[in-house]
Amino acid sequence: MPLDISEGIFRRNKTFTTRSLKTKINIQTLAKELNVSTSTVSKALNDSHEISDETKRRVLELATKYQYSPNPHASGLRNNKSKTIAVVIPEVGNSFFASVIKGIESVARVQGYHVLIYLSNESFEKERMILESLQLGRIDGLLMSLALETQEFSHIQNLLSQDIPLVFFDRVPQEIQAHKVVTNEFELGYRAVQHLWDSGCRQIGYLLNGTSNSTLNLRQQGFLKALSEKNITNPETHIVEIPKEISDDTFFRLLQDKSFDGVIASVEELVTPLWSACKSGALVIAQELKVLSFCDFPLATVLSPTLTTVKHPATEMGKKATELLIAQIEKPRKTLSFQSIMLQSEIIPRESTLALSKTIS
Amino acid sequence: MPLDISEGIFRRNKTFTTRSLKTKINIQTLAKELNVSTSTVSKALNDSHEISDETKRRVLELATKYQYSPNPHASGLRNNKSKTIAVVIPEVGNSFFASVIKGIESVARVQGYHVLIYLSNESFEKERMILESLQLGRIDGLLMSLALETQEFSHIQNLLSQDIPLVFFDRVPQEIQAHKVVTNEFELGYRAVQHLWDSGCRQIGYLLNGTSNSTLNLRQQGFLKALSEKNITNPETHIVEIPKEISDDTFFRLLQDKSFDGVIASVEELVTPLWSACKSGALVIAQELKVLSFCDFPLATVLSPTLTTVKHPATEMGKKATELLIAQIEKPRKTLSFQSIMLQSEIIPRESTLALSKTIS
DNA sequence: AATGCGTTTTTAATCGTTTGGTATGATTGC
DNA sequence: GCAATCATACCAAACGATTAAAAACGCATT
Numbered sequence: 001m002p003l004d005i006s007e008g009i010f011r012r013n014k015t016f017t018t019r020s021l022k023t024k025i026n027i028q029t030l031a032k033e034l035n036v037s038t039s040t041v042s043k044a045l046n047d048s049h050e051i052s053d054e055t056k057r058r059v060l061e062l063a064t065k066y067q068y069s070p071n072p073h074a075s076g077l078r079n080n081k082s083k084t085i086a087v088v089i090p091e092v093g094n095s096f097f098a099s100v101i102k103g104i105e106s107v108a109r110v111q112g113y114h115v116l117i118y119l120s121n122e123s124f125e126k127e128r129m130i131l132e133s134l135q136l137g138r139i140d141g142l143l144m145s146l147a148l149e150t151q152e153f154s155h156i157q158n159l160l161s162q163d164i165p166l167v168f169f170d171r172v173p174q175e176i177q178a179h180k181v182v183t184n185e186f187e188l189g190y191r192a193v194q195h196l197w198d199s200g201c202r203q204i205g206y207l208l209n210g211t212s213n214s215t216l217n218l219r220q221q222g223f224l225k226a227l228s229e230k231n232i233t234n235p236e237t238h239i240v241e242i243p244k245e246i247s248d249d250t251f252f253r254l255l256q257d258k259s260f261d262g263v264i265a266s267v268e269e270l271v272t273p274l275w276s277a278c279k280s281g282a283l284v285i286a287q288e289l290k291v292l293s294f295c296d297f298p299l300a301t302v303l304s305p306t307l308t309t310v311k312h313p314a315t316e317m318g319k320k321a322t323e324l325l326i327a328q329i330e331k332p333r334k335t336l337s338f339q340s341i342m343l344q345s346e347i348i349p350r351e352s353t354l355a356l357s358k359t360i361s
Numbered sequence: 362m363p364l365d366i367s368e369g370i371f372r373r374n375k376t377f378t379t380r381s382l383k384t385k386i387n388i389q390t391l392a393k394e395l396n397v398s399t400s401t402v403s404k405a406l407n408d409s410h411e412i413s414d415e416t417k418r419r420v421l422e423l424a425t426k427y428q429y430s431p432n433p434h435a436s437g438l439r440n441n442k443s444k445t446i447a448v449v450i451p452e453v454g455n456s457f458f459a460s461v462i463k464g465i466e467s468v469a470r471v472q473g474y475h476v477l478i479y480l481s482n483e484s485f486e487k488e489r490m491i492l493e494s495l496q497l498g499r500i501d502g503l504l505m506s507l508a509l510e511t512q513e514f515s516h517i518q519n520l521l522s523q524d525i526p527l528v529f530f531d532r533v534p535q536e537i538q539a540h541k542v543v544t545n546e547f548e549l550g551y552r553a554v555q556h557l558w559d560s561g562c563r564q565i566g567y568l569l570n571g572t573s574n575s576t577l578n579l580r581q582q583g584f585l586k587a588l589s590e591k592n593i594t595n596p597e598t599h600i601v602e603i604p605k606e607i608s609d610d611t612f613f614r615l616l617q618d619k620s621f622d623g624v625i626a627s628v629e630e631l632v633t634p635l636w637s638a639c640k641s642g643a644l645v646i647a648q649e650l651k652v653l654s655f656c657d658f659p660l661a662t663v664l665s666p667t668l669t670t671v672k673h674p675a676t677e678m679g680k681k682a683t684e685l686l687i688a689q690i691e692k693p694r695k696t697l698s699f700q701s702i703m704l705q706s707e708i709i710p711r712e713s714t715l716a717l718s719k720t721i722s
Numbered sequence: 723a724a725t726g727c728g729t730t731t732t733t734a735a736t737c738g739t740t741t742g743g744t745a746t747g748a749t750t751g752c
Numbered sequence: 753g754c755a756a757t758c759a760t761a762c763c764a765a766a767c768g769a770t771t772a773a774a775a776a777c778g779c780a781t782t
């Protein structure tokens with residue numbers, strides 16, 4: 001009961017002392033109350049040198065008292081700045097992108113930026129519509145990871161020609177000049193093969209979900225390169241597209257047909273169906289089929305067997321990309337050279353790729 | 362090569378036919394070129410009855426030709442509408458919230474709304490700062506799920522007093538009058554106990570991650586109610602707070618000390634540490650300890666044993682909440698009564714709670 | 723007292739869109 | 753034949769913040 005009362009008082013303090021909240025407080029309200037012009041208030045709040053310390057103090061005091069903050073539309077209109085960035089990603093139900101968003105949001109908040117989120121759902125058409133909806137002025141910049149379907153870039157060129165700062169991350173187009181933040185995909189594809197090979201695999205498969213995208217295939221190229229060096233003929237035949245809604249049985253038979261003794265799951269969405277397929281076919285992971293997956297979820301450590309993964313520095317990637325973007329937004333086209341930052345991912349070996357001699361008891 | 366050429370042509374069409382893009386196109390540009398006033402253009406684009414069909418046609422034609430779209434700041438300033446909603450959630454690395462976002466985004470896009478995302482990271486202070494940063498005008502409405510730490514609501518009242526439409530979902534405060542979308546939490550807490558009981562458990566624990574929040578405890582109350590009905594004394598002692606960074610060993614000993622034969626993981630973040638603890642302590646899930654978790658990830662079906670979960674209609678919840686919000690935004694305070702929508706979650710029984718007689722071979 | 727200089731403040735224009743009031747013919751009604 | 757009505761389009765005033773340019777002021781120097 002006493003708690004309730006104190007809470008009530010607190011609320012009243014906050015709410016009623018500050019003036020009837022129906023009255024909009026804008027720069028003019030403040031100006032009138034202080035007997036100065038609106039420009040004085042504006043300059044004072046922007047800490048202009050033209051304003052005396054005394055005036056600044058008075059303005060600031062009243063502004064905080066009324067919790068004033070400038071109308072974003074008005075200043076946006078005037079300055080052509082929105083303090084807003086957009087993030088366009090294929091999806092969010094994926095640990096990788098979730099972590100990226102975390103990174104983006106944390107940097108953006110500190111720098112005073114707001115973050116708009118858009119999901120392309122891997123669809124080119126949606127991606128195009130999203131970019132179209134980002135009309136002139138709504139955003140100061142854009143962070144983007146391409147949809148799998150995207151093979152053509154006029155919608156992006158369109159945005160770039162409007163001088164909107166743009167930073168790509170993870171799924172980046174080789175065809176477009178822009179800042180990019182990526183991981184060492186090629187190397188990882190290559191090393192993933194090496195890892196499986198060292199664990200005794202000789203028939204290594206590469207699983208894609210849905211269609212392959214020729215522009216996003218560095219990882220795949222690393223895979224192919226590694227297979228070639230092992231003198232495998234027709235390495236492309238080791239790449240298998242797994243349809244979205246595949247049955248356990250079909251998946252299992254596919255693995256059998258190719259007689260893989262090791263597979264690389266190129267995205268985390270494949271882990272569940274793969275595990276499920278092996279279970280239904282009584283294919284023992286680690287013993288009969290070694291598995292390495294590109295994914296970021298913590299459950300990898302508690303699957304049985306525990307899953308060997310390639311861990312991406314997802315949050316870091318979000319942060320770096322956002323920092324690059326904000327730098328580009330705030331430094332008026334200083335550099336025309338575009339940076340390509342490469343972060344290092346690492347393979348974390350676990351039971352699913354243990355060499356036979358050391359197989360779990 | 363021929364593909365490249367056709368692509369080039371396509372791009373040129375899009376980019377150069379449409380006029381030098383350095384020239385900003387605004388309503389005035391259109392007006393001048395059409396020899397009409399800006400108001401005519403504006404009204405034509407808004408399909409006003411004051412404008413003749415012929416004029417409308419001409420305006421629309423030129424507008425589409427130049428891909429004109431009104432400057433959002435200008436119309437925002439004028440109309441005091443931003444076509445933007447904000448989502449404030451505790452985190453995004455959680456399948457539940459990820460799915461909610463999916464739902465929100467899908468509805469918002471169709472209705473022409475943009476979605477700002479903010480993460481409170483379960484911190485009250487961050488949540489407060491976020492709400493503060495949502496100054497007058499930036500958003501038309503707000504969707505929100507409370508941070509665990511939040512026990513006091515002046516920051517929210519503050520926003521409400523500015524007449525910003527607000528819809529809560531999932532983690533909703535009982536203390537605040539607003540639209541709410543929830544699941545049948547109480548019932549689920551109750552039924553979770555019943556499910557474990559039916560599987561033979563007699564010492565059932567409820568695992569929380571971090572601190573309990575008295576305002577978000579319907580699920581917990583359902584749990585307590587069920588225990589009471591089973592004539593368990595001191596049911597509160599069955600609720601255990603698991604610290605964020607708990608060691609496997611500590612976790613395991615905790616389970617032993619309480620001699621639980623069944624536990625409810627109240628959030629999905631607990632699954633990994635729980636599984637890990639059981640593994641390290643050689644505690645056999647399903648046989649020695651039955652587990653039921655509130656979570657939404659697909660991997661539940663491939664853990665071993667497979668995990669009994671409570672599946673929330675997360676995407677549905679995001680959609681419903683957004684629909685409610687947009688309705689509230691667009692229908693000027695028609696109803697003063699607030700809706701509370703309750704969606705049904707369901708328990709999906711899997712191996713981790715199989716009764717002993719049927720234990721996996 | 724006039725001039726100049728530096729500081730501080732005000733005036734007024736601007737950003738792009740929307741909209742209430744108004745003007746212009748043309749049409750209709752009495 | 754004159755007023756009322758209607759369709760159509762324009763004018764100008766918002767919306768709120770920012771910022772060049774101008775003005776006002778204080779103070780010191782000549």
